[in-house]
Amino acid sequence: MxxxxxxxxxxxxxxxxxxxxxxxxxxxxxxxxxxxxxxxxLNADVEANSAELSPQGSTKVTTSIRSSNxxxxxxxxxxxxxxxxxxxxxxxxxxxxxxxxxxxxxxxEVLYSKNSNTARSIASITKLMTxxxxxxxxxxxxxxxxxxxxxxxxxxxxxxxSTLRAGDTxxxxxxxxxxxxxxxxxxxxxxxxxYPGGRSAFISAMNTKARSLGMNSTYFMESTxxxxxxxxxxxxxxxxxxxxxxxxxxxxxxxxxxxxxNLGYRVLKSNNTNALVRNGGWNINISKTGxxxxxxxxxxxxxxxxxxxxxxxxxxxxxxxxxTDDATRLMGWVSQLPKRI
Numbered sequence: 001m002x003x004x005x006x007x008x009x010x011x012x013x014x015x016x017x018x019x020x021x022x023x024x025x026x027x028x029x030x031x032x033x034x035x036x037x038x039x040x041x042l043n044a045d046v047e048a049n050s051a052e053l054s055p056q057g058s059t060k061v062t063t064s065i066r067s068s069n070x071x072x073x074x075x076x077x078x079x080x081x082x083x084x085x086x087x088x089x090x091x092x093x094x095x096x097x098x099x100x101x102x103x104x105x106x107x108x109e110v111l112y113s114k115n116s117n118t119a120r121s122i123a124s125i126t127k128l129m130t131x132x133x134x135x136x137x138x139x140x141x142x143x144x145x146x147x148x149x150x151x152x153x154x155x156x157x158x159x160x161x162s163t164l165r166a167g168d169t170x171x172x173x174x175x176x177x178x179x180x181x182x183x184x185x186x187x188x189x190x191x192x193x194x195y196p197g198g199r200s201a202f203i204s205a206m207n208t209k210a211r212s213l214g215m216n217s218t219y220f221m222e223s224t225x226x227x228x229x230x231x232x233x234x235x236x237x238x239x240x241x242x243x244x245x246x247x248x249x250x251x252x253x254x255x256x257x258x259x260x261x262n263l264g265y266r267v268l269k270s271n272n273t274n275a276l277v278r279n280g281g282w283n284i285n286i287s288k289t290g291x292x293x294x295x296x297x298x299x300x301x302x303x304x305x306x307x308x309x310x311x312x313x314x315x316x317x318x319x320x321x322x323x324t325d326d327a328t329r330l331m332g333w334v335s336q337l338p339k340r341i
Contacts, residue, residue: 093333095326098296098316101234102330105242105302105309111334116234119217120315123290124183125232125298126225128240131180131250133205134172134191141173143194151189157226158292160185163268174261180254182270183289185224192223199223213239228294234313237300241311245286245302254287274299275324282331285309289323297323305334 092112099120102112110116146169152162164186170178172194178187192202199222206220215236221229232240244250257278261268272278273289286302296316303310312330317323 093329095314095330096317096322097298097314097326099234099313100315100326100330101238101311101313102334103238103242103311103313105245105311111310111337112330113234116238116313117217119219119231119233119236121228121292121295122225122230122232122237122315123292123295123298124185124225125237125288125290125300125315126220126223126230127179127183127188127290128244128250128254128286128288128300129206129209129220130188130191130223131176131253132240132244132247133202133209134176134195135247135249136205136209137195139172139195141176142171144169144171145175145190145194147186147190148193151186151193154189154222154224154227156229157222157224158228160226162186163270168263170261170263176249177253177256177259178261178270180250180288181256181259181272183273185226188224189222210236210240213243215239225290225295226292228292234315237313237315238311241286241300241302241313245309245311251285251302255284274301275320276301276327291320299323299327301327303331305331306337308334308337310334 095114097114099115099118100112101110101114101116103110147164147166149166152166153159162184164178164184170187172191175187175191178184179191189199192199195202195205202223203220206223207218210218210220210232215232218232218236218240219229221227244254255277256272257280258269258271261270272287274284274287276282277284277287283304284301285304286300288300290298296318297320298315298317299312300314301312303312310331312327314323314326314330317326
């Protein structure tokens with residue numbers, strides 16, 4: 001299977017090798033993944049080349065991949081963190097979003113906060129937890145999934161448009177890419193349906209994972225975000241984003257600018273739902289947008305700003321442009337902050 005922008009070469013029953021080639025026009029390098037590299041990505045970097053205990057006692061994991069020229073490339077260290085409230089910085093920017101948080105991704109220091117403890121509907125930000133649960137399960141990502149009519153609706157969910165159709169077939173990796181990059185709801189629904197034990201087991205796994213991470217105001221009712229009963233606080237989502245940043249596959253898929261999905265009888269040219277990812281200019285490691293009426297315009301990101309890993313969460317902006325403007329102001333502001341207090 002080949003597609004303009006990214007190519008995947010999967011084995012018939014298990015991963016043997018995969019090649020991901022980013023669009024040269026976007027100045028992304030070609031990255032070739034060996035079987036061991038793919039296993040590290042799918043298993044949340046558990047089989048990392050090195051791991052050490054940080055001074056704070058949290059586990060820091062470093063992974064190694066091979067670039068297109070064969071040289072070893074070290075990914076940024078990832079950590080388990082605890083959010084720490086600190087004194088407010090002066091001259092904080094105003095944001096349109098109803099709730100927001102900016103957190104230092106390494107120390108847990110809260111740099112900016114607005115209504116960050118209030119649980120709100122989170123729309124398709126849900127799909128980030130969907131991706132974490134899929135990655136934790138270590139499922140066969142080359143297995144084909146055929147969309148069913150049930151993947152296009154669920155009880156209590158909002159209606160949504162989709163370029164996908166019942167009968168479309170893709171492998172599990174492409175379904176995850178559809179869900180993260182293009183926010184396709186049927187793909188996220190199919191990932192839950194084909195999980196061992198089915199949808200109910202998947203939703204249970206989502207809520208169990210949330211509890212284990214200390215996301216105490218979070219509750220999931222389904223895997224897409226179309227149900228307004230999927231709720232979390234901005235603070236909880238900061239924890240989720242920082243956790244997701246430890247999964248190489250989620251980093252790769254959520255920040256893919258564009259991808260041509262070849263479904264055999266038609267090709268779906270697709271772009272990332274986050275304009276900041278599509279347009280470049282920021283070092284964004286994790287991205288997910290979301291929208292339903294109850295949630296407003298939402299976005300979560302893990303970024304690197306002034307050599308500081310930072311998590312940005314915005315919930316309930318009025319428009320997509322307001323959401324982008326909020327994120328741009330906050331990231332520009334953080335870029336000017338001293339790295340530590």
